[in-house]
Amino acid sequence: MAIAKFKSTVSDMWRERILTGAAQVFAEKGFNKSTTKQIAAAAGVGEGTIYNYFKNKRELLYALLEEISSEPIKNIHVNNPQTEPAEFLKLIIEDRVQFIQSYGNLFSSIIAEVFVDPELREELYTKIFKPSYTLLEKYLENQIKLGTIRSVNPMIIGNGFIGAVLLNNLFMHLEQDQNTEKISQDEITEELITWFMSGLKIK
Amino acid sequence: MAIAKFKSTVSDMWRERILTGAAQVFAEKGFNKSTTKQIAAAAGVGEGTIYNYFKNKRELLYALLEEISSEPIKNIHVNNPQTEPAEFLKLIIEDRVQFIQSYGNLFSSIIAEVFVDPELREELYTKIFKPSYTLLEKYLENQIKLGTIRSVNPMIIGNGFIGAVLLNNLFMHLEQDQNTEKISQDEITEELITWFMSGLKIK
Amino acid sequence: MAIAKFKSTVSDMWRERILTGAAQVFAEKGFNKSTTKQIAAAAGVGEGTIYNYFKNKRELLYALLEEISSEPIKNIHVNNPQTEPAEFLKLIIEDRVQFIQSYGNLFSSIIAEVFVDPELREELYTKIFKPSYTLLEKYLENQIKLGTIRSVNPMIIGNGFIGAVLLNNLFMHLEQDQNTEKISQDEITEELITWFMSGLKIK
Amino acid sequence: MAIAKFKSTVSDMWRERILTGAAQVFAEKGFNKSTTKQIAAAAGVGEGTIYNYFKNKRELLYALLEEISSEPIKNIHVNNPQTEPAEFLKLIIEDRVQFIQSYGNLFSSIIAEVFVDPELREELYTKIFKPSYTLLEKYLENQIKLGTIRSVNPMIIGNGFIGAVLLNNLFMHLEQDQNTEKISQDEITEELITWFMSGLKIK
DNA sequence: TATGAATGAGATTTCATTCAT
């Protein structure tokens, strides 16, 4: 067993190395334009080695999605069960923003394939989106019960909120519209939360 | 001139045919897995003919984006300048929803490449997103001036609203979560509008 | 018959036009990299028209060779039957030099194919080289009989002389060796003639 | 180091194999009509393997030129510095003749491209022609100094002599004029040397 | 008869995957 453990640890090291290389190359060139040769080079392994750990190139994408989805929002939930609504949302936004920023283009390269690969889409939905707005859903249900907020369909609102955050950040991150003045991240967060909570209508 | 018209019409016919074929195949397999051979077959033309009308495969994508973006939201603006806020938003949502539904997977296949191709991204942003939320922006500015809604940053809210609509519909359209009960489009629209206008907080 | 004449004249005009276009493009790009589209454009005719006058692209090459071989050296022969040897050679050299210079890269593009296309080679040999050194041969035979020059194999010497002239001019024309000082055409001619007549050995 | 040697030997084996295949096919069909598929078949390798050793088809041509030009005339120079003029020239001619004969049509296929590809032309000139007549040049200069031959421009005469030899052999090798009696190689050599040294003029 | 658009065979090249070492 010790041997098995050791073995698996060594094995994991290779796996990790390959994934790191793949992440780099995918982030830089996108999935389709990345070659296994480039990945091997970036990982510092032989090209054939990739296939000792992954069935094919696409599996690298699945594995990376798995990897980055391993521990997202959860701590918010655990650590902040009864936080003020505005505070809670801020945490969620900051978490997602940080998520996008930290994975940056790697995330983009995965998202791209999601639109085209149903299996990957299923994965993304289950591993990243669902937990994310499940958390939000639960929070919303809870707040509704507490009478803090009015009754809404948590799925729609959850999706909507995540969509609002994502589009603001994803496209801001891939910055267009150079003539437009840059808006600070804090301003975005603030605005979205206020809107989310209070709507636009006066009074 | 009649001749010229006729000529250009014939030429357009082929172009259109090719684009239709490309749209079909892109929608079914995504851009990268679509082959020019398949496109030619779907279009009912020779493979070489594609290159009489488009410089390369990628140009098909650009042309399709162009095509798609040719006549979006605008009529809403023109026809309904002073509509009730809720009504206005409903029109926008329905427009976008219809847009996504009518182009369906073709739109997805374009979006996918957007994450990877800066030129296409620029196009998408300029042709589809910007006009869409520019309209919203103007509307918001107008309403703010009228005192109907409170002062917000139109760009953030515009992006946010579009993001909320898109994610709800795009992912709904790519239906996951089969165990979840389907939510009707009307319900989604209603919920988003209410939220957008009134927020969640109980006053 | 008048009609036939007229017809053939018109027909010749098209033919000529096409050949002129082909000559331009071949000279610029070489045979293989020239496209029928480019040729048609240069000729100011439709692409299909080429095939009304020539069986295929390669026939253009044959026709051009025919064209440029139509009236070379001969007048030297006719006009200068009994010229002084040195004078005669000078005329030949000047003729060949002028030939290469006037057709320039077109000639090069034909020569290139000659190494690869036996039929064209046959043509070149028969139409350009043979007459050229046949003339020389005859002259040599004549001079030998007159006792002016010693007995030689006219074919070898003929080939040799043409080769000496060609290499000096062809490669000079495609100028290499920029650091080498340019040698004037006259100097080359002079040197070759003296060598040809008197050899190198000091008596 | 033994390993390194071995490795490089194996790699060289493949390279060599591909070049041999390319040489065969180029010689038979010429560069442009040769396909990579044919080359791969002739070399007994997969088509893709070619691209592990050469960037593209054209590089095969460059490599072959390189190969061909690796060990030309030089030994003449080294081994026969002070030979009799006639003897020296005979060695040069025989060397060039043997060169053309041994590479035959492969050489022709390279020459053909030389007229169209400046880079290749530069190479041919530098690697094959220049060394060849540089040697001749030096020899001539030397003999002039010794008073054996009269003063000439070595470049012109060098070019001329090589041209005379090449045309006689190249075209003889691509034999035309079947009705003409074949002339023996020795006869050609003899004739050219005599001419070169003594000229044509009597006394 | 001139035209130019349609055509598809075929060429080059890429690259994920295999496999002998």
Next chain:
DNA sequence: TATGAATGAAATCTCATTCAT
């Protein structure tokens, strides 16, 4: 087990030629 060279299927794109108008 890691390796990296060999592989060939397959993809994009070109272009000489055909042919309906």
